[in-house]
Amino acid sequence: MPDEYTNTIRYYASLLSRHPAFLGALIGVLAAFSQALLISAGGPEAYGFCVACHTRDMVNGLTNIIAGTNLALAAISKNSLLPVMSVAGVLIGGYISATLHREHRIKKGTTRDYLIYFISGILVLNLAMIFGGCPYRAALRTGYGDLMAVIFIVSMAAGVVLGAYFMLRKAEQEGA
Amino acid sequence: MASGILPEDAAVFFVPIMTLLLGILIGYLAQRSGYCSIGGFRDYFLFRHTRLLSGYLALIVASFAGYLLFWFLTPAAMEHFFWALTSGPATPIPGAPGGLDAAAYLIFSIVPGFFIGLIAVLIGGCPIRQTVMASEGNYRAAWFFVGMCAGSILFAALVSGWVVALMKTLGFGA
Numbered sequence: 001m002p003d004e005y006t007n008t009i010r011y012y013a014s015l016l017s018r019h020p021a022f023l024g025a026l027i028g029v030l031a032a033f034s035q036a037l038l039i040s041a042g043g044p045e046a047y048g049f050c051v052a053c054h055t056r057d058m059v060n061g062l063t064n065i066i067a068g069t070n071l072a073l074a075a076i077s078k079n080s081l082l083p084v085m086s087v088a089g090v091l092i093g094g095y096i097s098a099t100l101h102r103e104h105r106i107k108k109g110t111t112r113d114y115l116i117y118f119i120s121g122i123l124v125l126n127l128a129m130i131f132g133g134c135p136y137r138a139a140l141r142t143g144y145g146d147l148m149a150v151i152f153i154v155s156m157a158a159g160v161v162l163g164a165y166f167m168l169r170k171a172e173q174e175g176a
Numbered sequence: 177m178a179s180g181i182l183p184e185d186a187a188v189f190f191v192p193i194m195t196l197l198l199g200i201l202i203g204y205l206a207q208r209s210g211y212c213s214i215g216g217f218r219d220y221f222l223f224r225h226t227r228l229l230s231g232y233l234a235l236i237v238a239s240f241a242g243y244l245l246f247w248f249l250t251p252a253a254m255e256h257f258f259w260a261l262t263s264g265p266a267t268p269i270p271g272a273p274g275g276l277d278a279a280a281y282l283i284f285s286i287v288p289g290f291f292i293g294l295i296a297v298l299i300g301g302c303p304i305r306q307t308v309m310a311s312e313g314n315y316r317a318a319w320f321f322v323g324m325c326a327g328s329i330l331f332a333a334l335v336s337g338w339v340v341a342l343m344k345t346l347g348f349g350a
Contacts, residue, residue, distance in 0.1 A: 017205055017208050017209070018208045018209050019209060019227075019230075019231075020209045020210070020211045020212075020216075020227060020228050020230060020231025020232075020234075021230040021231050021233075021234040022205070022209070022234075023202070023205040023206060023209050023211050023231060024211070024230070024231040024232060024233070024234030024235035024238060025234045025235070025237075025238035026201075026202075026205065026238075027202060027235055027238070027239075028234070028235050028236070028237070028238025028239035028240075028241065028242050029238050029239075029241070029242040029245075030198055030201075030202075030242075031239055031242065032239060032242030032243045032245065032246045033242065033246065034194060034195070034198060035180070035243075035246070035253060035254070036180055036181055036246040036249065036250045036253040036254070037180050037181050037182055037187070037190070037194065037253075038180055038182065038187045038190060038191055038194060039179065039180035039187075039253045040179045040180045040182055040183060040184040040187040041180075041184060041187035041188045041191050043270065044269060044270040044271055045254075045255065045256055045257075045259075045269055045270075046239075046243075046259075046269050047271075048198075048239075049198065049202065051302075051303035051304045051307060052303055052324065053271065054195070054199075055303075055321075055324050055325060055328055056328035056331065056332070059325045059328045059329060060328055060329065060332050063329060071329060071332035071333065072332045072336065073332070074271075076191060077191070079184075079188050080187075080188045080189075080191035080192060081188055081189055081191075081192060082191070082192035083191075083192070084191060084192065084195040085192045085193075085195050085196040085199060086195040086196065086198055086199035086202070087199060087307065088196060088199060089195065089196045089197065089198060089199015089200040089201075089202070089203055090199045090200075090202055090203035090206065090304065090307050090308065090311070091203065091307060091310065091311045091321075092196075092199070092200050092203060092311075093199060093200035093201060093202060093203025093204035093205075093206075093207070093311075094203040094204070094206065094207040094307065094308040094310075094311030094312060095203075095311040095312075096200070096203075096204060097203070097204040097205075097207035097208055098207055098311060098312040098313070101207075101208075103207070103312060104312055104313050105312065105313050106313040106315070107313060107314045107315060107316070108315045109315055109316040113316050113319075114315065114316060114319040115319075116299070117299060117306075117316045117317065117319040117320040117323065118319045118320070118322060118323040118326075119323060120295050120296075120299050120320060120323060121306075121319070121320040121321065121322065121323020121324040121325075121326070121327060122323045122324070122326055122327035122330060123291070123295055123327070124292055124295055124296060124303060124320075124323075124324065124327075125303075125323070125324040125327035125328055125331065126327050126330065126331050126335050127287075127288035127291050127292050127295075128288065128292060128303070129272075129328075129331045129335075129336065130272060130273070130284050130287075130288045130335075130336075130339055131271075131272060131284050131285060131288040131289065131292075132268065132269070132270070132271025132272035132284070133271055134292075134302070134303050134304075135213040135214065135232075135292070135302050135303070136213065136235070136303075136304065137271070138289075139213070139232065139235045139236045139239060140235075140239045141259075141268075141269050142236050142239070142240075143235075143236055143237075143238075143239030143240035143241075143242070143243055144239070144240075144243055144256075144257060144258070144259050144269065145257065145258035145259035145260045145261065145262075146259045146260065146268055146269045147260050147265045147266075148266075148267075148268040148269075148281055148282070148284075148285045149268070149269075149285070151282065151285040151286060151289070152285040152286075152288070152289040153289070154289075155285065155286045155287075155289030155290045155293070156214075156217070156289040156290065156292055156293035157217045157293065158289075158290055158293065159289065159290040159291060159292065159293025159294040159297070160214055160217040160218050160221065160293040160294070160296070160297045161217070161221050161293075162290075162293075162294055163218075163293065163294045163295075163296075163297035163298050164217075164218050164221045164222050164297055166298070167222075167297070167298070168222065
């Protein structure tokens with residue numbers, strides 16, 4: 001019964017690929033692997049995957065190449081032919097998956113929404129750069145043994161709780 | 177100077193390729209699972225749902241396991257593992273603006289962490305979730321991503337200098 005066997009594998013593969021814990025474990029191990037592979041190109045350590053830092057490296061690195069500026073970026077991107085490209089990869093991977101599974105939907109907002117999201121993007125990136133990493137690099141740094149990153153995660157959880165409390169109160173007021 | 181599996185000449189060539197492939201894999205799976213770190217804490221606080229939170233906790237545990245594994249296999253690439261034991265508990269891994277003392281980095285952990293959590297939960301997702309939603313065709317998330325791109329040039333050109341100058345004025349210089 002090869003058919004049934006294939007179906008069982010397909011079922012579990014689909015279940016696994018849709019579980020966040022699988023992706024979390026994968027990012028952790030692959031980030032360590034990519035450091036073991038590529039660290040000769042330059043530091044810093046625990047830099048395998050980070051949305052904010054890698055966006056910074058990609059944008060500033062490409063701006064440096066195209067416009068000849070000298071914006072700051074991590075050593076690994078400065079020494080390489082091109083800066084780290086993982087964020088471009090995330091966009092491509094997300095688009096492939098959304099198209100394959102027919103989940104690609106154009107969702108538009110108002111101009112006010114766009115402005116709020118644009119400013120939030122600037123704020124989140126600048127705050128993340130002041131700490132030296134987004135939530136993902138904070139997790140990698142925790143795994144690498146950096147206690148400052150543990151403090152960051154606890155503080156972030158506190159911020160999320162406060163924000164969620166605001167959302168809850170707003171929802172209750174609208175419901176009443 | 178840490179040295180990895182690939183020598184420097186090869187590594188500088190493979191950095192963009194390797195990270196691009198890694199990103200495509202992560203983006204694909206993140207779209208399937210709705211992966212989000214901020215969402216994990218939010219869902220746990222509001223509904224006691226642990227599905228998304230398990231993803232973030234798995235990332236912390238697996239990164240420790242992964243770094244431990246490669247520390248055994250290629251010790252030269254993991255120069256300062258385990259950071260708190262090799263470099264002291266109060267020093268952060270480089271990445272933040274340099275030249276400040278330990279108290280400044282403690283502030284740099286607490287204040288940005290709190291506000292990143294607050295902003296991200298109010299706009300409904302952490303940076304990776306916004307990036308994936310942008311690739312799904314969400315215009316608001318796309319504007320968030322454009323904001324991150326603008327913010328990176330702004331930070332390098334202006335904000336990092338301001339922050340260091342401010343902290344030095346307040347007496348946190350090294």
